[in-house]
Amino acid sequence: MDEIISTRLALLVAAVADSRTLKEEEDLEHAKMGQAAKHKSMVLQKQEDELKNRVLKLAKRNYQSLGTFIRLIDYMVVEAQVKINQESADLILAEMGKDQKKYGIQTTVSYAQEGMSFEPAKSEFITQFEKILQDMQSVTEEVSRVISHQDFHQFIHGLISDSGPRFRSIVEGSEAYASSKATIQ
């Protein structure tokens, strides 16, 4: 998924960069050999020049905005990661709360004079579910950030700080996730 996004962004960067060099290409067209010289009225020429200037100005503006756009996409990706993680945690919780489950986890109950004992023990369950939650986070985190892409460094330079959105810190700091985690455990 992250590759698709990076590729799409790379295409966009290329297209915007190309639009900036439109003028040079058109100037070259005038120098093509073997073609009859085109004569245009001064008014038409002036209008075309104005239009060209506007297009170039817009292209430059777009090029300058690339960094902000990449940053926006990065935020969106992080948002999606947090959402996936939260929804998965909620899914575990919902499954645990179901009355009639189609599956179950084996537990051996031993009766002794000291009282009942369970195998695996409660602490084992807690540890394993903690591991599942950690694995879920790790898998979600594997989606690489677009800002870490080499091609985009020049655009986001100075726009993003080190304290930018961090998936793990957002998840750990989330009240909703903390509540779900506490209920699961």
Next chain:
Amino acid sequence: MDEMEMDGEAYQQMEEMDEDQGMEEEGAEDAGVTFEALRDIIEKTDDEGKDQVVQAREANYISKGTYIWQLLAQIETGEQAISFFAKHGHNTPIKFVNCKRKPVPGDQFRPYDLVKVDDEKALENEYFTISAQGVVHVSQEKGKKYSKSDAVPTEFLSLSEWMQQSTMFNVLTSMKFFKHYIIGKVFALWKGNVRFKMYNSTRQSLARNLIQTRPAFLTSFMDINKTLYEMQTLKTFCVPKSGKTVDLTDFVNDQKTARE
């Protein structure tokens, strides 16, 4: 300086008047006016007053210069008219007084403030007729032509009812909330309009400058949004579909495999 001069003049005039009065009193004493003579003068004056009222009540029409004419001329407002009818009833040749609403500035609302209209032709679509019985409020729709068969909308209020409602209105409008209600309402309206204008301006600015709405970025933005939406449909926890019971370790391993 002018004020001081004026005050000085007024003081002088008052002193002169006092002196005149003193001289008159002295003159009266000189003339030998007795208590009986003074009583006669007072009674005579009272009689004259009574006579005027009696004359006014007995008159069949209002002639210029008479006492009743003076009374009618003194009536200028609706309140004065009501006061007149409350005092004299229908015993005088003045049977009714036509009034219209008192013109007030646009930021005020004074429905009970009326002014007398002498000329009946000057009456507009809305007017009030005050008589000894009460107040008739005639309110015709503007621009609508009434034929003889059409009923003109009217409302009747007795004098006491009118006075009660007028007093209640004045008491209520003297309260801070109602006193400033129109100003507050207009201010709220103005504030709302300004806020809406600012909102529109911000909206237009956003529509012009928002990166994802620019044609160059729009397609890419939509594509990436679609990809992210598809990504969100994936779950990192897999609900087992089989109906068997598994070991805890196996359950954890199954989850790991499913995620991979």
